[in-house]
Amino acid sequence: MDIRDMQIFLAVANEGSITRAAEKLEYVQSSISIRIQQLESELKTELFRRGRHGVRLTTSGEALKSYAEKIVFLTQEAERVVADNSIPRGTLRIGSLETTAAIRLPYILTDxxxxxxxxxxxxxxxxxxxxxxxxxxxxxxxxFVAAPVEHAELDIIEVGVEELALISGGQFPSIDRPEQLRNLTLLVFRVGCSYRRKLEDWLHLKGIIPAKIMEFGTLEGILGCIHAGLGVSLLPRSVVERALVQYNLRSQKISEKLCKTPTLFIRRKDAYETVAVSEFIQIAKRRFNLMEPSFIQAK
Known part of the structure; x- marks a missing residue:
């Protein structure tokens, strides 16, 4: 059992398909199948249950997966630690909220x-x-994620603060009372979005059930539908400032509790902090401070 076996095993486990794993790793499918069979023979246990629609992990496979993830990570980290010096280099894999990616990240990445x-x-x-x-x-x-986040295995660093506001189309009248949202459609990101959860929790406290909730995978989709008068959303006002060039939008506060939300940078506590990571965090903090929005007034 070597590191490549672990990488192949994880690819099949994550893709749920030997074919897709082979495409991802740029291997021939038969080679992936043989390596998995050899691994199962070596460990004397079945790791996957095969079916017409792909494969799924057995109990033994689930147990191996958590160890395989650590083995692959530690191997990659060992390479980074040995190669790490005062000059950042190598691979840096960053995650971001859609809103942060649209407004903040381009400048951070450029710098x-x-x-x-x-x-x-x-x-x-x-x-x-x-x-x-x-x-x-x-x-x-x-x-980059939105607060609050609490997890024992995560190092959590606040890099900036976003002011949130209710965003509606310019054709909508001003929304002065929460009850006005009762008959409107909420345009939100899929479940797991912090901004969506804040809006839904606030409406729940007010005893308000929105007429309809529509989920989107992109920020542009939400902004386009708000512009067309389909509904409303809770978004950072910095997003709206940029979008006004293209869309007819109205921005207004609806609750002090929803007003400001920290943007956090999270990483595993047990991960070695390379120079590449530490410098990225410093540039992110600096850029967030430079880009404090001038916050538009409700139109």
Missing amino acids: YHKSYPEVDLTVKTGTTEELIHLVLKYELDGA
Whole structure:
């Protein structure tokens, strides 16, 4: 059992398919199948149950998966530690909320790339819950998420603060009372989004059930539908400032409790903090402070 066996095993486990794992690893399918069979023979246990629609882990496979993730991570980290010096280089895998990726991240990445061109940056967007999961599973070196976050295995650093506001189309009248949201459609990211949870929790406290909730995978989808008058959403006002060039939007506060939300950078506590990571965090903090929004008034 070597490190490549663990990487192949994890690819099959995560993809749920030998075919997709082979495509991801750029192997021929038969080679992946043989390596899995050899691993099962070596461990004297079945790791996957095969079916017409793919494969799924057995109890033994589930047990091996947690160890395999640590083995692969520790191997990669050992390589980073040995190679680490005063000049950031190598791969840096960053996660980000859609809103942060749209407004804050481009400037952070530009500053970072100019200073440290030898670092190979990759970015994955998702909800706060999704990104926490990916960091815990060693699939990301760090991620920007929205507060609150509490987890014993995570190092949590506040890098900036977003002011949130209720965003509606310019054709909507001003929303002065929570009851006005009762007949409106909420346009939100999928479950796991901190901003969505804040809005839903606030409405629940007010005893308000919205007429409908529509989920989106992208910020542009939400903004476009708000512009068209389909519904409302809770978003950072910095997003709206940029979007006003393209969309007809109205921004207004609805609750002091919802007003400000810290943006956090999370990483595993047990992960070695390379120079590449530490410098990225410093640039992120600096950029957040430079980009404090001028906060538009309700229109």
